Amino acid sequence: MIIKQLSVFLENRAGRLTELTGILADNDINISAFSIADTTDFGILRVITGKPELAEKVLKENGFAVKITDVIGMVMPNKPGSLHKALQILTDNGISIEYMYAFASADDRATAVIRTDTPQKAIEVLQLHRMELLQAGDVYQL
């Protein structure tokens, strides 16, 4: 249930993100999802890729500060109220979210990637409420 997300430190510098995507492309690594948290001076790229260990290795070799972070993926119908319902479950169980990003896919479903301090507990709570979670095995090629 735990998904390995790569977190990469990026300076706010023209072309830096393009260098990173180039490295992933050269190594035939697919990007399934990503988001960027930005501040005035730097950004943190959070990306879910195929072959995360390889991605970490090649990025480190190219001088990036990279870290693997455990996240969970929550699958919901792409309909009004479904994200609210899921978040309400987490809130009711005292699970706070550090950050999240979400995307919709063509099959009328939406996926939210969630980072919390207590991923195991979040998984248990969500499963208890019959929420669908992404499996580590298939997620890397969403």
Added chain:
Amino acid sequence: MIWNEHHECMGRDQLASLQGERLRQMVERIYFNVPFYRNKLQEAGIEPGDIRTVDDLGKLPFTTKQDLRDNYPFGLFAVPQEDIVRFHASSGTTGKSTVVGYTHNDIMMWSEVVARSLTMAGVTKHDIIQVAYGYGLFTGGLGLHYGAEKVGASVIPISGGNTMKQLQLLEDFGSTAIACTPSYAAFLGESIQEAKLDPSKIKLKAGIFGAEPWTEEMRNQIQQLLGLKAYDIYGLSEVIGPGVSMECGMQKGMHVFEDHFIPEIINPDTGEVLPYGELGELVFTAVTKEALPLLRYRTRDLTRLHVDICECGRTLVRMEKCVGRSDDMLIIRGVNVFPSQVESVLLEMSETKPHYLLVVDRQNNLDTLEIQVEVEDQFFSDEVKELEGLRKRISDKLTSLLGLHATVRLVEPGTIERSQGKAQRVVDKRKLS
């Protein structure tokens, strides 16, 4: 106008004999009262009786900033604590600032040299002077303050910063003189323009600017912006503070108050004394100071001395604006900064490695200090609040140690250049000389 014609216009021979007598007495005092100096003199095989004239100065050993640090805080004082009436200090590496002490007589002497300096800038008891140097451990504020009171001027002890208040008092009190760093003077000038103040309400005629390097271009700019004549004052806390030397109306270099501070120019590599007119490191012997007499103190400032008589009538030697340093010290907004201080902070913090770069710039006439620190894998967090927290912790520590706001910028690992041998730790983008 000359404040102390007797001492400022003395014949060179007469001055040399005064210096010789004062040097002789000083060597005796430090030999008997300061163990550090006694050891140093004994190592050099010098007895107090060996020093009779100012020409014997070259036989004496040098003192360095490191000596002051090694004897922190009071090790080099020549008087007991009960005779000390004031301390000042400059920032230093962690926990070790350079501490200077003053007796009552030292404060009187300092006020005297600052009074001479202000007189050179035409300041009299008919002036209102805004002292916009920082008050506190830094010598700028109180140094100018006491000298200005000695002259009889009306002093506004406003200290540094608080620009809106500065402008208001310039206008409401009609200040005729101002003392601050040149970069702050330029900043004030621009603030006057931005605030659209009526220039006719600004009565400034003289500015006494120092504590950091500045150029002739900056002088012109400040003079134009503030409508005053800008004078350069030089000093360092170890020697006394501001008022070691000062520019007269001829503006052909700064007259050194040689009856108190004997200057020499040496080759920084060999220690050999160089003749007048040659470029080298400036060295001072503070012969009259009681609390902290300084024997041949190496300032690390590079400049030249000129001895030909100035048109103002003073016989005191003139030093040129310093053209650089013989060490890696930076002067940022009047504050002395060594790259090693930054390194000590980073080494102290477990999350950081000492890969850093100091970027000094001048924006809107104010010096800025940015410190770039590499983000290492082991402390990289993917949460913005963690990284921002780390950045703030580094910045707070540096700001409190340096006494100067430092912006910290996190950069990617490996992006700060590693050079073979001496690392490039500083990029100074300020255009000076």
